[in-house]
Amino acid sequence: MQKKTFNSFDQTKIIYREWLVKQPKGNIVVVHGAGEHSSRYAHVVGHFNELNFNVFTWDARGHGESDGQRGYVENWGCFRQDIHHYFDAVRISFAGQPVFLLGHSLGGLKTLDYLLHQPGEDIRGYICSAPAIGKVGISPVLMGLSKIMTHIAPRLSLDTGLEHSAISRDPAWLESTHKDELYHSRGTPRLAVEVVKAANWVQSNADKLDYPILMIHGTADKICDIDGTRQFIANTTQRDKTALEYEGGYHELFNDIERQRVLADVQSWIEARL
Secondary structure (H helix, E strand, C coil), X not given: CEEEEEEXXXXXXEEEXXXXXXXXXXXXXXXXXXXXXXXXXXXXXXXXXXXXXXXXXXXXXXXXXXXXXXXXXXXXXXXXXXHHHXXXXXXXXXXXXXXXXXXXXXXXXXXXXXXXXXCCXXXXXXXXXXXXXXXXXXXXXXXXXXXXXXXXXXXXXXXCCCCHHHCCCCHHHHHHHHHCCCCCCEECHHHHHHHHHHHHHHHHCHHHCCCCEEEEEECCCCCECHHHHHHHHHHCCCCCXXXXXXXXXXXCHHHCCXXXXXXXXXXXXXXXXX
């Protein structure tokens, strides 16, 4: 593993990691969710490294070891610019092999938004895990307050109130999350408002997606409602589209008790498109 940095459009320093193999048959880029960081995907990395895939992960602004206020973004376009600059930084490491993009939760919203704004990007396929494009597990009172406070105190740091016990049914993973000093549950009024705006835009532009897509979601996800995924997959006109639902699955499918089944399903989908 190599840990590197790049400066985004506004000189925010972003940490990223490359997990390279000697004879890659493809590349997988992982974009994590809210409060997370890229090292939480080490087991996903290991699975695909063993199959001779390079894997690339990064800490989003305001997350992990990257710069930026926890849980804040000035506007949604900053996330889009970050992904653009990230691809510029790592493209040379793709070595001409196919690229697959995997986004989870808030990372799923970020990557959907990016791909809808970037038709023609050299992406062989896109895996979208429990994206934040429907109802999210934040109280209506807090969301209503955010719409007011984004104009008064956009950087006000608040606890999101999301239940950590809802991310997985694996007690060991919940314990490791509790002890993870880089994991956070902070949010701001500006981020909340920008997430809702971005999710609405993504849903209204579902028919413009120009990439093969696999959407995965647990039916018991209390953080990002599965109906958002169902709505998007129904409305996209992309012919190569697959939706997999995991009965009883919680929010972080790659960290839930059926993680091996989920990894195997993603692996099969990717390998069918090499």
